[in-house]
Amino acid sequence: MTGSAGPSAPRGHAPADRGRRELTYAVLLCLAGAGLAFWAATRTWSVEVVGRGSLPATRQDRSGADLLPWLSALALVALAGGGAVLATRARLRRLLGALLALLGLAVAAGGGYGLAADLGGEVSRQWPAFCLLGGVLVAVGGGLTALRGDRWPAMGARYERRSGPRSTPDGRPATERGTREAWDALDRGEDPTVS
16 A cells, blocks of 8 residues: 655646746846945955155055946946846846856956956955855856746736737727716726726
8 A cells, every 4th residue: 555645736836936946046146146246346456555755645445346347337237137037038038147147257257357466555355256256146147047047937927018909898999988988987986097
């Protein structure tokens, strides 16, 4: 006699749950990585003190964005792309994932440059390291999206634009409804814009 250990969840829900989980992980990886990279790019990466003869020395702080102007811009694009993963579907989502993976690698390369390069003066290596980590997170999230994004659920139909014109309860298109009828509906407490 073979018995079951208990009621099991329907098999149809497991792939959908897995897809939602993967979508959530990918979006969170992209957003967290891009946010971390942007924040780290705006921190001070190096401080150079310049002597001016008998005048007091000047201190010049340089952030990652000062040293690599494209770095913060790429991080912002990756941040927007991470949110766009939710609004895309199928092949477009996979293409967006590939773009995010490339953006993540570029941001990571900028962080790696900050770690390896001689920036002059007193150098803080923690911010380029955070930038490198953020780029890697974006690349992982983008890679996951590029590989599996077409299997994930898309936004519901309630967020999509309707293709046909709305109609009134009597079957006429809502655009043909007269102004007088609209005001009468408001007087009765009805919303004339709802079909």
